Amino acid sequence: MKFTSPTLLLTTAALLLAASAPALALDSFDAVRRAHQPSDTAVLDRDGVLLQRVRTDATVRRGQWIALADVSPALRTAMVLSEDRRFYEHSGVDWRAVSAAAWGNLWNTRTRGASTITMQLAGLLDDELRRAGGGRSLTQKLGQTVAAGQLERQWRKDQILEAYLNSVSFRGELVGIDALSRTLFGKAPHGLDAREAAVAASLVRAPNAKPARVAQRACEVMQAMESSEADRRRVDCSALDMFTSAALQRRAFDPSEGIAPHLARRALQERRALMAKAGATDGVDTELRTTLRAPLQRFAQATLLRHLRELHGRNVEDAALVVLDNASGEVLAWVGSSGELSRAAEVDGVLAQRQPGSTLKPLLYAQAIAERRLTAASLLDDSSAQINTASGLYIPQNYDRRFKGLVSARTALAASLNVPAVRTLVMVSPEAFARQLRSAGIALRESGGYYGYSLALGSAEVSLLALTNSYRTLANGGRFGETRILPAAQPATATQALDARATFIVGDILSDANARTRTFGVDSVLGTRFWTAVKTGTSKDMRDNWAVGWSQRYTVGVWVGNASGAPMWDVSGTSGAAPVWAEVMGFLHAREPSRAPTPPAGLVQLPVRFGEAIEAPREEWFIAGTEQPLFARDTPAADPEAGARITAPADGSIIAIDPDIPPTRQRVRFEAHGSGLQWRIDGKPFARGNRALWLPWPGRHVIELTDARGRVLDQVRLEVRGAGVLARH
Template sequence: MKLAGRVGSMGRCRVTVRRLQAVALALGLGLLVPAVSAQAQAPEARAQTQAGAVQLQASVFPPDYVAVRETWRPSDARLLASDGRELQRLRTDFSGRRGDWLPLSEVSVALQRAVVVSEDRRFYEHSGVDWLASASAAWSSAWGDGVRRGASTLSMQLAALLDPALRRGPGGRGILQKLDQMQAARVLESHWTKPQILEAYLNLAAWRGELVGVDALSRVLFQKHASGLTFREAALAAVLLRGPNAPLPTLVQRGCALLRELGRPDECQGLRGFTQAALSRAREARFDTPALAPHWARLLWDAGLADAHGEIRSTLDRGLQAAAVQSVRRRLGELHGTGVSDAAVVVLDNRSGAVLAYVGSSGALSEAADVDHARAIRQAGSTLKPFLYGLALDQQRLTAASLLDDSPVGLDGGGGLYVPDNYDHRFGGWVSARTALASSLNVPAVRTLMLVGPDALAERLVALGLPLDRGGDYYGYSLALGSADVTLLSLANAYRALARGGDYAPVNLRARPGAAAQTGVRLYSSEAAWIVGDMLADRAARARTFGLDSPLTMRFWTAVKTGTSRDMRDNWCVGWSADYTVGVWVGNSAGASMRHVSGVSGAGPVWHDVFDWLYRNHAPGEPARPPGVAAQAVVFGEALEPARTEYFLGDTAQARFAPPDAQDDPGRPRIAEPVDGTILALDPDIPWDRQRLRLRAVDARARPVTEARWFLDGAPYGEGRDPGLIADWAPRPGAHVFELRDAQGGVLDRARIIVRGGRFAIEAEGAGRAPSVESGVPRHENAQPETPADRRVRNDSDAQGKH
């Protein structure tokens, strides 16, 4: 009983102290209260309160209004275009979601009124402290009527926002801290105007969740500018100030009460649904904020190119960027159903290396919109061929008119035979280097690499800034067809070296509008670079593959090359004019194959759109021919190609080009397919009698042979067929020899092949099928069971670049 009485006495003492504090606060008696309060507070609490008071007194208060406004920082960095207009916002601070500082003139009058009525109805009458409200709140706290009343004016709340020492702690504010807050508010009112105080409060206050400031509130929750907030929206915003994280029913109740005070009781109808919808938008993107270059903003931010105000000034052309984004969305929409979902675009200024447009993904169409596909590693396809031909021209191993044999070739790939094929699976015989490059023929490119060497090409590609991490021996001859992985940004910049006459310089991230021309490193002679550009700009030379009318055809001079990687996983279109280099990639984030989409049909239309926009008001001139390039009229033997004017380096010019065997005698027939040394593996998922190997014999000029007979393993094959036409054979496991013989039985050519897939022979035997001479499938006793390695056909088309 004594203990209970003592506890009750202590409780009555605390109530008395609290009442005295409240009365003191209401009367503003700052001398009496500290003494009373000190006896009720623990030593730690007293020290904390006194430290806060000292901090306030020691600091410069109030801070200058202009300084507060200018030191305000949004939570987003702003990417600016070359003309200073905003292109993108990039979230860089996750402590709060802050927008821009808005002047009071850009804030709805309805919101200003709602906040004043809700938080400080005598705001324009007091000098920082509303003594009447303080007395009412103190009386309620001391003798409690069950209702808590706030007494903090807008000036007092702003003082706490400006000075951390005045902010409410976990246990609330102590009496001394409250008195310090009152004093700070009076000082603030003596230096700032009422509009300045209201403006600062609206911009610094927390509203809901992580939303700080009226700009973030209005653009996110209400998806509009702050100047357009209605009374209903203003009422909801005002009650959020009183309870930023209050539950929905509380907000609806308070909001309706405020609307009645504002003389808008009709707005209470449907308020619950309205409030719920607004709160559901708390994580949405900002209203009316451009989002044109998120990946470029991130790249420049990571490079440390933002200024002290969080602004990133770039060389992006806002109109061009918007046009590139629009083209990507429109063209990918046209390809709906083909398995295409993503794209990337890079536009570079040839002189300065500045980036004028940068689209990292297709945005909402992408399965991985945050991935920067302009810097993602992808297989290059045929886009590496210009660098190969430029190297061969510089080494004078060929000219633009040199003839290359577009016929099957088998090369030792280390463990098997590498047999490149063309995109359309057809061969054209002898073609000029100009036609081979412009029409993106694969076999001539491989033959050119045989002249140059994989190591030399790999070293040149690395010097051009392409991210090859292996030497030429690793890629082998497939490097000619783009088996290496590159990024769109590095590839476009490598093409820019050709546009600059062979002079390489890195992308200039720090370039500013009007930047001077870069000084680079010469990797190609200006003559070789010019000839490569002339070859890629030749509409007639690429007509063999692309036709005369395609997205690659412009009304002005451009040099362009396309590429398609293995299984149509990526396609590219990269080219340049005298002023710009444009690179486009189209594909899928996950690397899935596209359906019947190549570089000319996928990336080509976007490339065309971008260049059309760049020269919408004028047409560029053609690059000037270097003095070291000689013009020469040429003709081709056997009328392989039309006569024309061709261009040569130094003393390499000549007037006539003909195949080495182009005489009246067509030469000795040979086996074009299969290539000698081929290793085949039967597909286990396809019945063996449905699988075929093509047979083809040609003369020295790649024409079909009509006077020769096929033999398979010493026995005639295909009797009664025209041996000059394409025949086929149903392969069976084992080693086989094809021979081409003349009428007297003499062997003209021989091709040895190996077919793997022993289980097919076992199945055939079990089914009672006897190998026929016609099918040319004698059984071999030493046939081995198929292994996983057997399933890989050595004359595959892996890493073959396709146009």
Template structure:
């Protein structure tokens, strides 16, 4: 005896599509989300939503007397036996539709009762066939004909992974079952008997099905020609198909959301009215924002396409909840690696970690926003040789305040701050802020950690800036599934006062003007704090910042690792960042954060007119009303850059003007000059008052000359690499043959 057959209501209730609709936080559809990779099965479709053409074609092909038999069609069984005895093949010579002995009820029984599945070889033995007939009778006695037909339409397996006519019509025709025309219906009906048949065989069977349809069915639709059916079969069965998803606004977020899910049975929400009958998962995303970011990213990258920029990624977080409001992992069709998720990809941080370094130093009261830091050339002994940090623009500004150094993203002051705080201490603080990709030891990154010599994720970087927006309190990013339970553990990783001062510095247009000017893409109509970053060889651009309510993080570059052509963070990522901030706050203000307890604002003056007087924020007990640097005016002038033993490596990807080497003395003396002599072949010598020199390959000696032309200091260094032909000519730089 076969296993008992379930009731129709139980079968329908147990139906689980392989795909559900991923919705935004308001219930707007974003795209389908694949949950089951073994089959492609869509939502249950009621019989009244199946096109009459498909119903007629299916009954003609599989069970013409469906509404009159009691589960077994004895006449069809007898004819099938005779056909086998007489050697007639599927699709007989007379052009009729060859039907098997199994009725729809029997086929449905085999789908519902596991013991009725065919044995190895694809055939049932006589005992199984008898049990199948009994199961069909049981179904007929408990179900209505409409229920049997409806269940069959939703459960029948078709070609490949498609199960049910809903999935099949979407996969091959991009339609719902109610929208199928007669040609499409005949093609699907033809697939049921032999799902893996060749397009030619499917076309032949579809032609036979159409020919066998009664006149009443054909009166409602024109009879398609056999040639058209063959063309349709060849087209739809050989082309790649996308599953019929009409929109795909968040493919990378959908992949992450699927990874968050547990058992399928736990992910079903009541379907919204706008997606009838579909399972649905509501996400934290905002469809309008997601669409805007996706569109604007594409437009921005098209503008940069002539500068070898192909990829980008954006993440927008809600500061209070940590919910993801927009997750765009790539530029889609503009990218050669559209499936790569730039939100999760490891990229070099550039200058984006500097705020956390200064925050650490402020929090430990090792410096204040008014403390002066020397932005002059320095050569540091490192594990792999001499480490000589440079500012992006290759300029040096002398003594600057910590506010100016951070806001203007000066590299040498950042390295000096790291020397004061210690690499180990800074490394551990970054780990506490959620930078889990820092898997090496602190000494692996060394002093370059302050300048972004570490691989990080946009996701972690955005959440760390969100920590600054929340005045030093870290919480994890919320799951993408709206309302999903998650850890909301809060931990303080930076003092509220230090985080407030860092945010104030990052919002200071005047303090960033020495590097970026007053008018630049970092200036927004509302209050915002932002930091840009550019990694080595211009392979990564970053713009990350926050407003009163949102944190926005943008990365621009190439997933291939290819360098961009002279594109900095303020040119590459910042314009897009600003557009997103303005979109978010089009009708919503953003005010500066409240001043936390223990922070005071004090007027401060700088001796030697280092910077203009101003009101400055201090942690309680650290205020200074006058700031001065140590007087080094009596020191003997000496060369501070280039350092003795320095090796300069020329980068052919950088414009020559960017690679100019600054010639620096300390203290500066009017009337002093320089003499450069190439010691390697061909030897040459030049004298100059210019503080910048266009480097030429070779071994060099540099002398500092006083007002009488006498050397007071000398260093030796080497230049390696190649320059453009015009830049390799010694005479082009004024270097003449040495005597």
């Protein structure tokens, strides 16, 4: 019997296919490298510095493209010895290996495969040549041979090896040398030693083999890497077996790592939302640039962690911080948790809803000043108060359980006195204050009436981001704009949410170190070498501690507490969040000045005195028309009607008619502060004086307080529910 050489048959078939088939449309090396898609997205800061690496493709584990120069020499050697010994000699096909494989198949003897690195790469780059579950067909093998020759003609050897190392599957979901190195060995590819390189090379041949088989193959590769027989005998295969078993169980390539995990997650969500809105179907880019500053992010994160360690033993383990650019609304730092110190590190403290304590007071006083219910020099009574509410008596207390007597609004706000704040909310009404908060970006879950007068002391829940942005509204003269974490070509639009004159006065109060001395002392951590305005807050039972404030250019918000809601032990406004706030502000202005804002039009400043030496004389700011030189007990205001207000019912009240009581016996009491007052209901005159009784009828009504000339001084809205008597107009 006459045999024809298998090599001759394969060679003839390959040459015939090459001659008859048109040239394959192979991509260039640069195109293949550009098309490489890691399974992670690199979230970058504004200057392109890596902040966080986040896995965004769950179907495969693929790292960054690694240049051949960044692959360890041991791995390059091991891969060539394992997969293609004559890689640098052949032109795409190793005909000697083909011949050996063919004869082995003919006589059923086991031989090494004939597929070269170039041929394998051709199969990885072309979907039509990709290996299926049952292996490649003869047509695919011949096409692979032709493609390998074409690759060798168009690419250099180093490019072929580099593309192969970045494209080959190693084990399970691991594709490419970067994913393999970081997952199994916890290091970059340039750091792989001979033992690790041998294990990596052996996985190409049998990706899903048992550890013992991988170790046996790795031992053979290590022996082949040695140049002398003596060195080959010194290879410890038993130790390699244990090493391989441990490596194959390791998963050191974390799904996310970096310094901004919560920001990265939020940025990816926003990017997906923008793409969906635009109708894009492509996945998220492998790089995503944000508005953050990496140096500031590192400093803020390190400062938070260090400060929490200093509070060790006070039952506090969580914190969050955000820094905003006043002009653009860009987020410059976003620290969502204390990371390793927290038992709830995944909870984003920047977005979590918490009770803000006294940090809502600046917005309340701004509203009262804008509505001319108060001036910064107006006197408020800081004494025990019992306020009637629908659910009973509300008795507010100060933080130190002490009362200061008569104080100016400036002192009441700067020293964070609770009772004057509640009295101020009585003037404004919870419902009106809730509307003001919403216009400043704080979206309350319930109506103002739901929270009642405790809203002045922060009984609602807000996020650190929303609260900090509301302070940015104060910093911007009352103009509210959304924050952003992704760069935008156009600046965000702003709306006038607060009175610019009132926000200036509030900022002046919160920057006044003398005004806060009654609570914080003369040497407070809140004082800075440059101009800043800041407010602290502590929620009920010391569950949340806040410090939020602004400079000429930046607004910084800090929260300290426990994600679980557990109370802290002996952590006050100046020992919890304030030191972190002060350090971050100092970092921001280490080389950048911060000057006080310019007063807007419509403000006047004049000297004021206080009767009975209640407070020392000083210069004070007023909205034009509300100024007066003397403030004393029972001193009339410059405009007697300026302080006229409805004290009951509260704005937004819902009144239910009791069906068991005759409707004609049910009355709603109206009360007001001022003189020469008249009442109107739904635009029609009703009564005169400071008090009146009203027979309610179902529906929604507007109650107005007017002067003798019919000018509206104050108004509230209420709703009556239930069956009543016929309406009488």
